[in-house]
Amino acid sequence: MDQSNKDHALLAAQFNEDEPRVNWHDETLWWVRSKRDKAAHALPEWEQLREVASQIKHNVLSNLNEYLLQFEEKARANGVIVHWAADAKEHNEIVYALLHQNGISRIVKSKSMLTEECHLNSYLEQQGIEVTDTDLGERIVQLANEPPSHIVLPCIHKKKEEIGELFHEHLGTPAGNSDPKFLANAARLNLREKFLTRRAAMTGVNFAIAETGEFVVCTNEGNADMGAHLADVHIACMGIEKIVPQRNHLSVFLRLLARSATGQPITTYSSHFKKPRKGQEMHIVLVDNGRSVQLGRADFRNALKCIRCGACMNTCPVYRRSGGHSYHTAIAGPIGSILAPNLDMRKYADLPFASTLCGSCSNVCPVKIDIHDQLYKWRQVLVKEGYAPAAKKMAMRGMTFTLSRPGAYQFAGKAGRWVMDKMPFIVNNKLNPWYKQREMPEPPKQSFGEWYKKNRKEV
């Protein structure tokens, strides 16, 4: 799907054409959010855990260069080969070179939002490498030729009937069968063959421990482990911000991650990869791709604390009703909207505006990122740097003019009330964005100023 030069509001409008589907999407994600609440409320120490996690991550950001060096040294001592990639292009080239050296043309890959960010799949396919995504949700969107719409629940936007059709077409399941259990088993059998025959496996990284050089990958399905433990070559890709100082810090993050993501007490598998197994090659690619720049932006560096749980998406009233694809970036939702402008302000200038600034995202964030404050701050940066759309700039100028002149303000209010009362068709039409999906309110008989003047006289 081409998502370049797209605009959140336009894409959200497309998603909103099917209202029952929007309601279903909204309710499904709210249900996940409720499970998160139940899990969080069961731990009296929840708020302390969030605070500790946030402080550990702050320490990581403040000492990242030392931790990266320490991690590299330990990982090398463990027999792991460490690579550094300045940007997406270099990351993709490193991965391809490793596959090419080993004469490998087909790989399995478990979930990695970083490889989505780098558009690795399409790059590898251009080089003649076949990539099979093995997380069920990612496999489904891959078959549908779509990007994931959620970082934890990649095909949350798809109905089971659509998945049944995809599987009928690609995996040969009977037409019309959309039973989740049946479909999941069909995928299990199909992907098992891939795990057993592919010589290279790629995984993401949830946490990398500076003190030991090991990295942790969390899955429920077991796909990362099936891939990595059967393959001759394991390539793990991670953003440089994934570092955690000490092994015992994992206790804090593993307690928070799955509870925040899905309400589970922990993911089924929390796999600690330290050394390659006998006869295996293990590689780690450390990727910057704009992270070091973001580290230097004092107002926005906290976004690098993110542990990719997706809680901010599940709780966001805008995400739930506009769908992940409306964000046209690898990481959707509130966190994606504060990460993406760092990579490309022009392309993602719309995203910080795709929010009501209600603050729910910041309240559920397990590492206490000030998400809604950053959304607000990005808006100011984007307008100052000239990335606001012309119509918005004009409207803002109009507002400044009106709001700074009491006479103009009173006249505009009176004119508005008169128009809504006498000529409602002027505002009740498609040209007025506030009329979309809602009726305009009854105009008040008088302004507050008028009311105050009148009542004050009477006292």
Place this chain on the structure above:
Amino acid sequence: MNSREKILAAVKNNQPAQSKLPEVRSFLKPGTEVLEKYINVLTAIGGVANVVNSYAEIENIVRQEYKEAQRIISLCNELPMPGGKEKYADPHELETVDLAIMNAQFGVAENAAVWVTDDMLPQRVLPFITQQLAVIINRNDIVPTMHHAYERIGDSDYGFGVFIAGPSKTADIEQSLVLGAHGPKTMRVFIL
């Protein structure tokens, strides 16, 4: 300057003033009943718990509950099965395992996970590739929370270690929970 140096220089230049690492406390509620908690959580996440008093009891349950299992690998000395202690040079040889029985180092009450390291396994893939998984832990080896778990792991060395909590699962199709994604379809924990 190569990418490594470039990245490290940019990071060093842009990182904020050093902040202190917080202390990680254990947050333990007094009077936590770990065995009961462990069993409740394991059941809730789709696993099965059996509190047993002897290996003979385990053997009976295995015989009863896994009648259809053709290829069983037991890594437990007290439960000898054909093919248990063999070395498997190639992990692919484990493709057809129906049931794997193994010891774990300890369990964690708050999330029902067990900790397994690669020195206990013939191949790392075994607890994932097997159709069904059975794990034995000692009832004195259940710790309350993940803080205690990492205290116990300490700075021990391993090539690979994993917390396993229940059967593999997915809810990717309309949030319907399906047990048995790519790994085991069932997980039973014997608490001895």
